Amino acid sequence: MQAYRRFDSNHAFAYAVSLAKKQNKELIVYEGLRSDYPWNSERIHRFIIEGMYDNQTRANELGINYWSFVESKSNPARGILKEISKNASAIVTDDFPCFIIPEQTNKLAGKINCALFAVDSNSILPLSRFERAASAARILRIWIHKEFLKGMPERTKSIWKKEDLLGLNHNTKPPKGFGLPEDLNSFLQGLDFKDLVLPAKGVKGGRTEALKVLKSFVSKKLQKYETGRSEPNSPETTATSGLSPYLHFGHIGIEEIFQSVLNAGPGGKWNPERLSHQKPGDREHFYSESSSTNHFLDELITWRDIGYLFFWKDKPYHINLENLPDWVKTNFKKHQSDSREYIYSLEEFESANTHDELWNAAQTELVKTGKMHNYMRMLWGKKVIEWTNTYEEAFSILEHLNNKYAYDGRNPNSYTGILWCFGLFDRPWFPERNVFGNVRFMSSDSTKKKFKMKSYLEYIGELSGTSDSLFP
Structure with a gap:
């Protein structure tokens, strides 16, 4: 787990499960956190580790062999991936197109003696469906709608059960130094962060919190989104979702947001037959009978995808002004x-x-x-x-x-x-x-x-x- 740090609704995890079953191999899930990433801080570190605690709980429920590793001064991470992959038959990871992840994936591929599969869990539609990046949202919106009308993309398993994963855990023990800190506050105080940025008051990372935020948005704010999202105000008042941090760190998946939002719209449980076939590119009516739902999904899909696709076609080398029109x-x-x-x-x-x-x-x-x-x-x-x-x-x-x-x-x-x-x-x-x-x-x-x-x-x-x- 590098970018999409969860088990449920995760294409990379689902592919790893299928590969382990096909090869009759043990499945080991590794989630690590180094302390030397750019712009590291207590704010970001705490948010990620809170997600790791949730993953440990979920792994215990599912009987998954979950190896977590959080770097400290006395427990460095250098070489750890190469070490734990020595006996692997294959490695599955996230195909995230930005920040340090593409470089990390490429370096790992050059050091290991087994196959490495990078799986795209970035959006509803696989980014490989698009031949090039889009120059404007209005163009990408048409492309996306046409792809939806060809057929809904295959969704990954939304909720795993323990019986789905039987036989994949052989109880191989992780190397010394693995595991999560028992006292997170004391642990964080012992790290040297480049930037002194404290966690924001009232903000908590992890999948449990992400699902709460989604539920609150759908029930209280979704139908106000079209008219209420633009007005600057306090987060409690503004009709925005607050899901962006959880999406970024993979504590929640875009597929489950998509389904939850559509099911909350007019007509109850949604199905693909309710897509509008009248006019691909119509932001007001394409996904749902609710205009607010359509506006939210246009932000979630079109405006999110335009950024991901921009990086996807030449990852990760767009972090400057050279690629402006x-x-x-x-x-x-x-x-x-x-x-x-x-x-x-x-x-x-x-x-x-x-x-x-x-x-x-x-x-x-x-x-x-x-x-x-x-x-x-x-x-x-x-x-x-x-x-x-x-x-x-x-x-x-x-x-x-x-x-x-x-x-x-x-x-x-x-x-x-x-x-x-x-x-x-x-x-x-x-x-x-x-x-x-x-x-x-x-x-x-x-x-x-x-x-x-x-x-x-x-x-x-x-x-x-x-x-x-x-x-x-």
Whole structure:
């Protein structure tokens, strides 16, 4: 388990089970966590380990031989995968297209003496169905809808039972040093993290929590999604799912979200015959009779897949500005010497010390909670482009802040979300502006006119422990 850290609704685990049965071999599930990954912190480490505790519980229920390993100063991880794979007949892992995982998988393949299978569990549709990355969501939406109309993709087993896995556990013991910390707080205090980022209050990792979040969203917020998701507000009030961190770390699968959301719509339990055949690309009506359900699934599938597909076709080498559309590159070359009214350093951005109260509020939300309202995230990214000396510096700052603080950072969608601010998946906008040229421009003044920001700013004031009077 590298990216999709769960047993149920997991294509990679299902394939490993089928392979073990076919070869009459023992199945060993390894989930490890090194401490030296980029932007490591107590925030991210705790979230992942909380998921590992859930996996240990589930493995015990299913009778699975689950080997967990969490690196510490006295228990280094170097060479551990090569060591435990010496007697393997095959290794199955996740085919995740971003961050350090593609490189890790390639390195492992070069060190072992058995077959390695990387399985795509990234979306509803296998990413290999698409010949190329899409240049815009409207294009990918049509591709996706046409693929659905050819036939629903095969789902993996959603819930495993102990009897499904009989005979796969031969009780081979893991090497010394495996297992989860008994006291997580003490363990985390003993690690040296590069970044001092504490866990966000009230946020817990793991599959149990992910399923609770999904259930709450479906029952309380789903039917408000179309009209309520865009308004910046506290998470309790805004009609967003809160599932992004759990999807990123694989504590929940996209297939089970898809099915749960559709079953909660009009007409009860959903089946593929209810797909709209009228017009592929119709965001309002394709999946369900509920417009809110359709809007949510368009975000979950189209907008999520466009980021994954962008990385999938050339993984993982899109973490820069080189792959922006030609019109954007021409645009930036023309405007690279434009004067900037404000220039801020990384330190000033990180401490939310700019002249703009909305930008400061968005950055404060990111630091305090590990997430940010999506509309505010777009404004946040656009302003950093406007307030730095170069486009490359802006990208570097946005990458650092997002990956350091966001639970769902280090993800294809977090990178393409940043790159969208630079014009990726977008079109030229007019009139041409300073610094941006024809790249879409956003302002705090227009945001204040578009939304009632008082409650959002009051929420941020509560997070930061400041008086409401600071946010008039």
